[in-house]
Amino acid sequence: xxxxxxxxALGRDDIAHLARLSRLALTDEELDRFAGQLGAVLDAVAxxxxxxxxxxxxxxxxxxxxxxxxxxxxxxSLPRDVVLAGAPAAExxxxxxxxxxxxx
Amino acid sequence: xSSTELTDLDAAExxxxxxxxxxxxxxxTRAYLDRIEAEDGAVGAxxxxxxxxxxxxxxxxxxxxAAGEELGPLAGLPVALKDVFVTEGxxxxxxxxxLEGWRPPYDATVARRLKDAGTxxxxxxxxxxxxxxxxxxNSAYRVTRNPWDLARIPGGSSGGSSAAVAGGLAxxxxxxxxxxxxxxxxxVTGLVGHKPTYGSVSRYGLIAFSSSLDxxxxxxxxxxxxxxxxEAIGGHDPRDSTSIDAPSxxxxxxxxxxxTGDLKGLRxxxxxxxxxxxxxxxxxxxxxxxxxxxxxxIEGMGAEVRxxxxxxxxxALPAYYLIAPSEASSNLARFEGMRFGIRVADDGxxxxxxxxxxxxxxxxxxxVKRRIILGTYALSAGYYDAYYGQAQKxxxxxxxxxxxxxxDVDVLISPTTPSVAFPIGSRVDDPLAMYAADLCTLPASxxxxxxxxxxxxxxxxxxVGLQIMAPALADDRCYSLAAxxxxxxxxxxxxxxxxxxPTRAGATGGAA
Numbered sequence: 001x002x003x004x005x006x007x008x009a010l011g012r013d014d015i016a017h018l019a020r021l022s023r024l025a026l027t028d029e030e031l032d033r034f035a036g037q038l039g040a041v042l043d044a045v046a047x048x049x050x051x052x053x054x055x056x057x058x059x060x061x062x063x064x065x066x067x068x069x070x071x072x073x074x075x076x077s078l079p080r081d082v083v084l085a086g087a088p089a090a091e092x093x094x095x096x097x098x099x100x101x102x103x104x
Numbered sequence: 105x106s107s108t109e110l111t112d113l114d115a116a117e118x119x120x121x122x123x124x125x126x127x128x129x130x131x132x133t134r135a136y137l138d139r140i141e142a143e144d145g146a147v148g149a150x151x152x153x154x155x156x157x158x159x160x161x162x163x164x165x166x167x168x169x170a171a172g173e174e175l176g177p178l179a180g181l182p183v184a185l186k187d188v189f190v191t192e193g194x195x196x197x198x199x200x201x202x203l204e205g206w207r208p209p210y211d212a213t214v215a216r217r218l219k220d221a222g223t224x225x226x227x228x229x230x231x232x233x234x235x236x237x238x239x240x241x242n243s244a245y246r247v248t249r250n251p252w253d254l255a256r257i258p259g260g261s262s263g264g265s266s267a268a269v270a271g272g273l274a275x276x277x278x279x280x281x282x283x284x285x286x287x288x289x290x291x292v293t294g295l296v297g298h299k300p301t302y303g304s305v306s307r308y309g310l311i312a313f314s315s316s317l318d319x320x321x322x323x324x325x326x327x328x329x330x331x332x333x334x335e336a337i338g339g340h341d342p343r344d345s346t347s348i349d350a351p352s353x354x355x356x357x358x359x360x361x362x363x364t365g366d367l368k369g370l371r372x373x374x375x376x377x378x379x380x381x382x383x384x385x386x387x388x389x390x391x392x393x394x395x396x397x398x399x400x401x402i403e404g405m406g407a408e409v410r411x412x413x414x415x416x417x418x419x420a421l422p423a424y425y426l427i428a429p430s431e432a433s434s435n436l437a438r439f440e441g442m443r444f445g446i447r448v449a450d451d452g453x454x455x456x457x458x459x460x461x462x463x464x465x466x467x468x469x470x471x472v473k474r475r476i477i478l479g480t481y482a483l484s485a486g487y488y489d490a491y492y493g494q495a496q497k498x499x500x501x502x503x504x505x506x507x508x509x510x511x512d513v514d515v516l517i518s519p520t521t522p523s524v525a526f527p528i529g530s531r532v533d534d535p536l537a538m539y540a541a542d543l544c545t546l547p548a549s550x551x552x553x554x555x556x557x558x559x560x561x562x563x564x565x566x567x568v569g570l571q572i573m574a575p576a577l578a579d580d581r582c583y584s585l586a587a588x589x590x591x592x593x594x595x596x597x598x599x600x601x602x603x604x605x606p607t608r609a610g611a612t613g614g615a616a
Contacts, residue, residue, distance in 0.1 A: 010481065018477045018484075022433060023440065023457065025465040026473065034474055041478060041535055045422040048494045051501060058496030059503060061316035061346065062552020062576070063303040068345040082209040088447035097442050098450050098459045 010038045108272070110135040115181055115275040115329040122180045125169070129162035129180030133224050136182050140226070140273050148248040149258075149268035151187050152195045153227035158182070162224045178336055179222030184274035186265050187228040188235055189215050189320070190309045194225070198311040199233040199261075201244040202467025203445045212309025213344070214278060214320050214337040221336050226274050229264030233469045234436065235285055235313045237261050238541035241532055242471045249528070250293055252566055252608050256525040259289025259541075265323050266293040270602065276324040276333050280310060282317045283424050284521070284545025287557035290323050291520035291569025294559045294601050296330045296586060297323045299545075301576050302552030303348040305334075306341035314431040315346075317424075317549050325602055327362070327558060327587040331355035334579070353580040362587030367405040370585065371513040373412035374399060378518035378544045378571075380411060383418075386540055387522040390563025395519045398560040398570045401592055402517075402585070412513060414505035419498045420546040425539055426482050426495035427550070433479030436472065439464065474535065503551040510575045515585055518544045520557040520569030544571055554579040558586035559601045560593065565608050567601065 012035045019026045026034070080093060089096040110118070110132055121127040137155045144150055165180040190196050190208035197203040211219065219225070232242035240248040240263025248263045250256040251271030258267040262279030266289035269277050279286040281299035290297025298321045305320045312318060322333035335356055340349045374380060379387045379395060403409045441447035441463030449462040468476070482491040509516055521541050531537040548555040553576055557569035570589060574581040594600055 014481075015477060018480045019473075020461075022476045022480045023437075023461045023464055024468070024473055024476065025458075025461040027465075030470070030473065033470075034477065037535055038474060038478060041425065041474070042481075044536055044539075045425045045478075045482075045491070045495075047422040048419055048426060048498050049490060051416070051419055051494065051498050053494065053497040053501070056497045056500050058493060059499040059550075060496060061302070062503070062550075063346050063348060065303075065346060065348075070342060078209050083443075086206055086209060086444045088441060088445065089450065095442055098452075098454060098456045100456045 010042050011035060107135040107138050111139055111272040111275070113275070114326045115324060116326070116332060118275055119177055119181050123177065129165045129224060130159060132180065133158050133162040133182050133226070136226055136274060143271065144273060146249065146254060147251060147267050147271050147273065148246045149229055149264045149271065149273050150184070150227045151197060151199070151230050151245055151264065154194070158224050158226055165222050165224065176221050177332070178218070181223050182226045182275055183218055183223045184226045184229050184265060184268050184277040185215060186231050186262050186277065186279050188231060188280050188311045189278065190311065191215050191225070191228065194228065196228065196311070197245070198235070199231040199243040199245065200467060200469070200472070201446065202439045202463070205446070206444050210309065213306035213341045215309065217337050229262070229268055229277060231264055232261035233472050234311070234432070235261040235280055235282055235318075236432070236471050236475055238284070238288055238538050239526070239528070239531065240264060241528065242469055244469050247528060250525045252293065252605055253525065255527055256566070257292070257528055259292040259525065261285040262289045262323060266290055266295055266297075269293070269323055269325060270295055270605065276322065276329050278320055278333070278337065279323045280318055280320050281549065282314050282428060283549045284542040286321045286323060287545050287555060287569065287571060288521045288541055291557045292525040292567060294567035294605065295323055295325060296327050296556065296558050296590070297321065298330050298334060298556045298579070298582060299548065299554060300334060300338060300579055301348070301554045303346050304352055304577065304579065305338050306344045306347055308341055308343040312435040314428040315435060316431060317428060325600070327583055327590050328356060328359045330556070331359040331583045348577070350577065352577070355580055355583050358580040358584040359587040362584035363591040365405050365588045365591055367402060367407035367585070367588055370407040370515070372402055372407045372409045372585070373509055373513035373516045374409060375417065375516050375518045376411050376413045377415065377417040379522070386543065387519065388524065388563060390524065391519050391522060391568050394561040394563060394568040395570065398517070398589060401589065405588055405592060410513065412509045412516060414502075414509055414547065416498065416501035416505045417547045420502055420550055421539060421543060423495040423498040423502070424542070424546045424550060426491050427499065429475040429479035430482045430492045431479070433476045433483065436476055439467065441467070471535070499550045502547050506547070506551050506553060506575075514574070515581050516573040518571045520544055520571040524563050524566035524568060548573045552576060554582050556582035556586045558589050560589065562601070562604070
């Protein structure tokens with residue numbers, strides 16, 4: 001499998017795009033700095049492409065467990081007021097959030 | 105006895121004196137609080153200390169003891185927790201501005217278990233933001249200094265815990281290890297640190313960085329203390345779906361037995377790819393010299409030592425720095441400024457998406473942003489197979505190398521980290537140089553295996569760690585060999601390695 005060239009892959013515009021996907025409002029200065037740094041990091045991590053993996057299965061985690069479920073029994077949740085006390089804004093026993101839809 | 109004498113005791117000895125009534129928990133707790141008050145300004149180990157609550161709790165333990173209540177062996181012992189563990193009502197930040205001021209509504213399982221055992225929480229220790237780093241310089245709050253030399257890093261990400269325990273500001277502490285964050289700080293501060301088998305210590309209430317790798321564990325001044333603390337936090341937790349429901353071998357007993365030093369019949373493999381022939385680039389001479397001496401020492405105690413090759417370990421670093429950022433980019437999506445922590449620009453002019461993006465921009469530091477972007481990229485359609493998928497396959501190869509090695513040997517050893525503590529500031533602007541500190545610790549992380557760092561001497565006056573890796577759920581082998589090494593070195597030098605810290609620190613202007 002061919003790995004994309006890191007230098008092409010993580011230019012300033014790509015980082016701006018990835019930042020948008022990640023909900024990060026990066027500054028221009030950060031975009032410049034990260035473009036250089038992440039290019040070098042990607043260059044280094046791209047070495048995984050050297051491994052002969054053939055039909056080697058991926059490892060997602062080290063513990064041989066799947067679908068661990070508890071008994072379907074209701075247990076108490078954290079008290080609402082305690083949880084809301086940690087929120088930046090609350091109203092009417094709920095998290096208060098900024099508007100979701102645009103004006104137009 | 106003086107405060108310093110009390111804070112010099114290892115936890116097992118302090119516990120014995122508490123149980124025997126020679127010292128009260130209030131006296132022990134106050135001794136630590138006094139030292140924190142006097143010295144933490146220079147060391148910077150703690151993010152939060154609440155002396156009043158600690159003393160109240162200590163007094164309650166003393167009262168229970170005076171009333172003749174049956175108390176466990178940890179009752180009244182002070183402890184410090186890395187700020188990655190949520191603690192009910194106690195500020196918890198994970199080293200990040202985005203959680204500034206947050207007081208969690210519940211306790212992490214390991215925090216709860218230590219509370220139930222009667223320990224006294226001294227405070228929460230500094231760390232690299234969201235545990236991303238090897239020097240604690242990525243903390244959003246303060247610099248933590250190595251008590252051996254205040255101009256150097258205490259390791260990371262559990263650098264607040266390592267500095268506190270080495271500097272006499274806590275008898276022991278919990279850290280977390282994702283790629284080496286317990287072992288590397290323990291190594292560079294002259295402590296014992298153990299990363300348990302993945303799944304053997306609960307992750308419930310541990311603020312997630314990379315879920316398939318994160319593991320909590322002990323950091324202590326002796327192997328026995330680490331084993332005792334590990335036993336107190338370990339075991340199955342129904343609240344963690346990756347928790348292994350199997351009994352853990354007795355660890356403290358293994359540490360005690362190991363200290364007798366008879367290693368006959370033990371087969372030890374030295375990993376060539378971690379500092380061996382043809383793989384010494386980036387390793388300091390002093391580190392390799394201490395490693396070679398440790399090998400001789402272990403052989404001298406009767407173990408059969410051979411070199412073992414694990415060729416895939418060469419790709420552990422690139423695989424880790426794809427897997428961990430990928431998981432982090434997903435885990436850190438929960439920090440959106442809606443349910444906990446800070447919120448920025450909620451002024452009616454910005455919509456939800458903008459508030460989230462501005463909150464995360466202000467709340468996260470540069471390393472966290474870099475890893476979120478790298479992880480988002482590695483998981484993107486079109487690149488997934490080449491990066492994240494390929495890294496997961498390399499992870500399988502690394503596990504296979506371990507499996508093959510453990511067919512012939514009982515444990516594997518290597519240096520814990522390629523260099524001694526480096527100067528503060530020397531690697532901050534070079535992510536790859538920083539990542540190199542994790543070179544030796546990453547393979548066991550990726551395979552989910554237990555690994556200990558135990559001090560094996562000094563290089564240029566600074567501590568060097570020996571790493572001992574074992575098969576899954578064979579944590580007892582790590583403790584047993586670590587105890588043998590520790591006992592032999594302590595006996596050869598006539599005192600503990602940490603006893604040399606005051607002299608060294610005096611010479612470099614470090615904490616006295």
